Amino acid sequence: MFGLKADACSIPMPEVYYGLDDYAKSTARWCPGCGGHSILAAVHKVCKDKQYPPEKTVCVSGIGCSSRFPHYMGTYGFHGLHGRAFPVACGVKFRRPDLHLFVITGDGDCCSIGAGHWVHAIRYNMKMVVLLFDNGIYGLTKKQTSPTSALGTHSNTHPHGSVVPPINPLQTTLGFSNVSFVAQTTDWHPAHLQATIRKAADHPGLAFVRIVQRCPMFMKDLYGDMSADPNSLILLNHEKGIDLDPAIAKSFKRNLDHDPSDLGAAREVAEIHDGIPVGLLYQNTENMRYDDYGAHNLGMSIDDKSKALDALLDRYAI
Amino acid sequence: MDKHTLDVLDSSNGHGTKQRNKIDQAIVEIVSDSGEGAQKCGQSLGQISAKMGNGVWTVEIIPAEIQPPARSREGASGIRVRFGAKKITNMGDHAGLVVALNEQVLYGRLRQNAYKEGTVLLIENKWATDENPEIRRQYAEALTEFRSEGFDVREIPMETECLKLVMDARKGKNMWVLGLLCYIYDRDMELAEKQIHLTFRKKSQQVIDVNINLLRAGYQWAEDHLDVHYEIPPMKVTDDQEVMNGNEALSLGIMAAGIELCSMYPITPATSASHHLAEHFEKVGGVVHQAEDEIAAIGFAVGASYAGKTAVTITSGPGIALKTEFIGLAVMAEVPLVIIDVQRGGPSTGLPTKVEQSDLTAAIMGQTGDVPKIVIAAATIEECFHFVILARKLAEAFRTPVFLLSDANLATGVQPFKRPQINRDWFSLPIDQSAWKEGIRAFDWSPETGISKRPIPGQRGGMYTLTGLAHDENSKVAYDPEINQRSSEARSRKFAAFQKTLKPPTIHGDPEGDLLIVGWGSTLGAIDEGVEMARDQGLKVSSIHLRFLFPFEPGLADLFARFKKVMTIEINYSDTLGDPMITPENRRYSQLAWQLRARTLVDIECAGNVYGQPLGPGQVLEIIKKQLA
Numbered sequence: 052m053f054g055l056k057a058d059a060c061s062i063p064m065p066e067v068y069y070g071l072d073d074y075a076k077s078t079a080r081w082c083p084g085c086g087g088h089s090i091l092a093a094v095h096k097v098c099k100d101k102q103y104p105p106e107k108t109v110c111v112s113g114i115g116c117s118s119r120f121p122h123y124m125g126t127y128g129f130h131g132l133h134g135r136a137f138p139v140a141c142g143v144k145f146r147r148p149d150l151h152l153f154v155i156t157g158d159g160d161c162c163s164i165g166a167g168h169w170v171h172a173i174r175y176n177m178k179m180v181v182l183l184f185d186n187g188i189y190g191l192t193k194k195q196t197s198p199t200s201a202l203g204t205h206s207n208t209h210p211h212g213s214v215v216p217p218i219n220p221l222q223t224t225l226g227f228s229n230v231s232f233v234a235q236t237t238d239w240h241p242a243h244l245q246a247t248i249r250k251a252a253d254h255p256g257l258a259f260v261r262i263v264q265r266c267p268m269f270m271k272d273l274y275g276d277m278s279a280d281p282n283s284l285i286l287l288n289h290e291k292g293i294d295l296d297p298a299i300a301k302s303f304k305r306n307l308d309h310d311p312s313d314l315g316a317a318r319e320v321a322e323i324h325d326g327i328p329v330g331l332l333y334q335n336t337e338n339m340r341y342d343d344y345g346a347h348n349l350g351m352s353i354d355d356k357s358k359a360l361d362a363l364l365d366r367y368a369i
Numbered sequence: 370m371d372k373h374t375l376d377v378l379d380s381s382n383g384h385g386t387k388q389r390n391k392i393d394q395a396i397v398e399i400v401s402d403s404g405e406g407a408q409k410c411g412q413s414l415g416q417i418s419a420k421m422g423n424g425v426w427t428v429e430i431i432p433a434e435i436q437p438p439a440r441s442r443e444g445a446s447g448i449r450v451r452f453g454a455k456k457i458t459n460m461g462d463h464a465g466l467v468v469a470l471n472e473q474v475l476y477g478r479l480r481q482n483a484y485k486e487g488t489v490l491l492i493e494n495k496w497a498t499d500e501n502p503e504i505r506r507q508y509a510e511a512l513t514e515f516r517s518e519g520f521d522v523r524e525i526p527m528e529t530e531c532l533k534l535v536m537d538a539r540k541g542k543n544m545w546v547l548g549l550l551c552y553i554y555d556r557d558m559e560l561a562e563k564q565i566h567l568t569f570r571k572k573s574q575q576v577i578d579v580n581i582n583l584l585r586a587g588y589q590w591a592e593d594h595l596d597v598h599y600e601i602p603p604m605k606v607t608d609d610q611e612v613m614n615g616n617e618a619l620s621l622g623i624m625a626a627g628i629e630l631c632s633m634y635p636i637t638p639a640t641s642a643s644h645h646l647a648e649h650f651e652k653v654g655g656v657v658h659q660a661e662d663e664i665a666a667i668g669f670a671v672g673a674s675y676a677g678k679t680a681v682t683i684t685s686g687p688g689i690a691l692k693t694e695f696i697g698l699a700v701m702a703e704v705p706l707v708i709i710d711v712q713r714g715g716p717s718t719g720l721p722t723k724v725e726q727s728d729l730t731a732a733i734m735g736q737t738g739d740v741p742k743i744v745i746a747a748a749t750i751e752e753c754f755h756f757v758i759l760a761r762k763l764a765e766a767f768r769t770p771v772f773l774l775s776d777a778n779l780a781t782g783v784q785p786f787k788r789p790q791i792n793r794d795w796f797s798l799p800i801d802q803s804a805w806k807e808g809i810r811a812f813d814w815s816p817e818t819g820i821s822k823r824p825i826p827g828q829r830g831g832m833y834t835l836t837g838l839a840h841d842e843n844s845k846v847a848y849d850p851e852i853n854q855r856s857s858e859a860r861s862r863k864f865a866a867f868q869k870t871l872k873p874p875t876i877h878g879d880p881e882g883d884l885l886i887v888g889w890g891s892t893l894g895a896i897d898e899g900v901e902m903a904r905d906q907g908l909k910v911s912s913i914h915l916r917f918l919f920p921f922e923p924g925l926a927d928l929f930a931r932f933k934k935v936m937t938i939e940i941n942y943s944d945t946l947g948d949p950m951i952t953p954e955n956r957r958y959s960q961l962a963w964q965l966r967a968r969t970l971v972d973i974e975c976a977g978n979v980y981g982q983p984l985g986p987g988q989v990l991e992i993i994k995k996q997l998a
Contacts, residue, residue, distance in 0.1 A: 106832055132694055145656070147673075147676045349654070369416070
């Protein structure tokens with residue numbers, strides 16, 4: 052047509068191009084105003100930007116409000132057990148290096164019932180994006196204290212205020228051996244949220260992203276004011292940090308220069324309490340990855356397996 | 370001689386003669402403190418005997434501690450070797466000859482009724498002259514006691530003789546004892562020396578030479594000083610044979626099944642299977658994952674299996690308890706998975722190193738909600754190998770977790786069996802990554818069989834979200850109560866369909882009579898032998914042995930109807946009728962009996978105990994006699 056040959060086009064076009072719709076499925080059933088909606092939109096966007104084939108993408112979650120996430124993705128999903136997203140995700144990835152993994156977990160799922168797996172998943176450092184939806188409350192079971200609830204939080208299990216100080220998920224993760232990527236962002240800053248998830252997806256190992264999330268149903272007061280106040284967020288600036296559009300970066304009122312290769316400094320950032328630091332706290336792309344070990348002897352033929360087994364049986368022959 | 374009243378070595382045959390007495394079988398134990406190499410000695414004797422063409426069964430005697438205090442009665446560590454002119458299928462009843470590196474460990478075995486009057490006790494005599502007067506007193510007292518109880522006690526200068534060849538007799542005494550036993554049972558010394566080469570193949574030539582010298586010295590000493598000398602003729606074996614323990618067989622079975630991942634957490638007595646796998650799995654394209662805990666171990670396997678990689682998780686009782694929730698998920702979401710349970714004594718931490726068949730109920734019904742799945746049990750070491758392959762295939766064909774039960778008796782027992790002829794069909798196929806057929810749903814349950822085909826990540830068009838929530842054919846969360854009923858029916862129907870493919874069990878003995886014994890798991894050899902002994906005495910008893918525990922093999926009720934009485938013999942707890950508090954109404958039955966009663970409506974009797982010991986044929990005979998009295 053128009054005298055052009057089909058092969059004259061010099062722009063390489065992928066065989067299949069995935070649009071946002073390819074990553075979406077059914078209507079998310081979270082409450083109106085729940086931070087989950089914007090995180091879902093951000094993940095759709097990152098998947099599309101990176102053109103992950105939906106059939107090669109797996110979202111693994113535990114149980115809780117956040118863990119409904121895989122049902123709203125057009126990819127493969129695994130909505131498993133409370134606290135057990137990490138072992139399942141690691142099992143999926145171990146011998147399937149070709150799959151793109153997202154782990155969706157909540158503050159109860161990750162930092163309470165699944166805390167043991169959290170330690171070890173960080174240590175295994177297998178390539179996956181971990182999104183911790185941290186709203187500081189148990190939502191699905193209707194307002195119980197979570198391990199990240201601020202001291203004194205009024206809930207159905209602590210009507211007079213919670214009595215044990217919370218876990219700081221950033222500080223805790225930064226303390227685990229072989230940690231390789233820790234970032235923080237919020238559900239109410241879509242541009243930063245997307246840029247952070249994109250950076251996490253580019254990381255070669257386990258990228259742990261704590262997303263400060265609003266729960267309009269049970270924790271209206273926790274981040275309600277903060278999300279409306281431009282002074283609440285502190286943008287972490289560094290050339291190795293989150294790649295944010297300069298125009299958007301300029302909109303942050305508070306800034307902090309922070310080198311994400313400095314683990315000690317990252318731990319100091321994790322202890323900032325007069326605002327929410329957002330950005331990349333720590334990254335090390337050189338850490339050992341357990342999925343490299345898991346994939347080291349894939350694809351052996353049945354003939355080779357038979358031969359090896361025969362040799363083993365010889366050892367026991369009499 | 371009658372084949373079931375075998376002439377076991379005892380003091381009544383062999384005294385006062387250098388002549389070789391021909392006997393049908395022998396039961397030998399070597400017992401010591403931990404770390405003195407008794408097990409290596411016994412395993413070598415077993416290997417040599419197997420190579421000579423004898424039937425062999427060896428079973429380890431394991432204390433609970435790694436290094437119990439020296440000379441403690443409960444610390445007996447060692448091995449029993451039963452070998453004979455026929456196929457040996459169990460550990461037998463009483464040992465005919467025992468080598469003890471100290472006299473105290475014998476007490477623990479005596480309490481377990483391992484010996485009988487006339488058993489020859491060859492006891493290390495160095496304790497008689499120990500510098501500690503308390504030890505000298507204990508030694509003298511024990512020997513007097515053993516002699517008064519009718520044991521044939523011989524004091525053997527093991528230490529003295531070994532010190533002629535090595536500086537530290539603790540290292541090497543076991544090979545001297547092997548030499549001693551080689552003389553007593555007329556073992557082929559050429560094979561024995563080859564065995565030492567094999568055992569110490571990773572050590573220096575010097576170590577091999579020293580041990581061969583010890584072997585020869587033990588043999589020579591026995592020839593010069595002992596009047597017990599036996600010959601056990603070989604069987605006629607034409608097939609190539611393999612000799613290994615049950616856990617090694619499980620490990621090789623995992624490799625033969627083409628399983629690509631074993632996800633485990635250390636636990637006794639399952640772990641040695643993983644040790645074996647960890648050493649060899651890579652050669653067949655597999656990897657062992659040691660998880661952070663039992664829950665993560667099964668979660669990892671479930672994840673891998675969901676992603677299309679065949680996986681197994683292997684554990685023992687407490688591990689099964691922890692894996693419960695994931696087993697429920699695998700049932701609900703129909704994830705193929707092989708779960709191997711090498712049972713030990715329970716409940717709780719229980720008896721980690723002892724034999725029990727107590728996880729049957731937990732395997733079949735131990736999770737919350739309705740949790741149908743396949744449960745099979747290996748009865749022999751050979752079956753430990755083949756049943757992993759079977760379990761893997763069933764898991765995939767029926768999209769279900771499959772329990773494979775073994776136990777501590779099979780795990781450490783060693784028996785030769787026919788070398789498996791490798792079949793390409795054993796191995797799992799590479800995962801299907803072709804596009805998913807349009808219109809087929811993620812759980813497209815067949816109305817007839819309940820079976821559905823599952824999409825694997827990577828298959829274009831097959832995308833679905835697996836969930837542990839009640840779900841419909843599209844794996845969508847069920848908000849309609851009708852869906853849960855329908856999906857439960859589909860998950861249940863699969864096993865009814867599977868049961869249609871099974872054959873009724875074969876009867877050992879006549880198809881009708883006064884008593885039918887029903888067994889499962891590692892007790893097969895002992896029950897068969899005990900039943901034969903009873904039949905030789907004219908009793909009308911037969912036995913069947915179940916491999917499929919859920920669903921059962923078909924036709925059981927019809928089969929039971931042809932016997933006046935039916936009972937199970939199991940190594941698990943049951944109340945005994947006649948106990949003061951026990952009535953037919955409150956009586957608790959052994960686990961298989963309970964299942965059989967519920968599923969056949971037959972009044973099944975049972976005999977079960979939890980002494981933690983493997984079943985012996987003599988015990989079976991006694992139980993039969995009591996039932997038919």
